[in-house]
Amino acid sequence: MVFWSFRVMVGLGLLMIAAGVWGLWLRYRKNLYESKVFLRFMFVMAPSGLIAILAGWFTTEIGRQPWVVYGLQRTADAVSAHGEMHMSISLLAFFAVYGSVFGIGYMYMMKLIRKGIQEDTAHGH
DSSP: OHHHHHHHHHHHHHHHHHHHHHHHHHHHTTOTTTOHHHHHHHHHHTTHHHHHHHHHHHHHHHHHHHHHHTTSSOGGGGSOSOOHHHHHHHHHHHHHHHHHHHHHHHHHHHHHHHHOOOOOTTTTO
16 A cells, blocks of 8 residues: 555656646647647646645555554554644644635635636737
């Protein structure tokens, strides 16, 4: 599981970098929105960030557990030394940051949807 989850994480990361470079190249050639192959690729890549994050989490958590299970260290000894207050503050900070990012992104998308599609007069469309 660790072997494959690591490769999924790295592979998706490389695909994301390739998509960014490809998008920059198409934008430079003023063909970004006309390239159907690129747009389909980006549609397929939409969930790649979440999948890469989950694969990284699997790599970290599953990769750590065998050392605890096979008698080298007890599970109770592998627990973080932070107290409940530190962990609660950390969890609340994650909720606040991710909630803010999600909220701002959602409001921006709704603004774009309300605005609608704009005619591109520079290219004569």
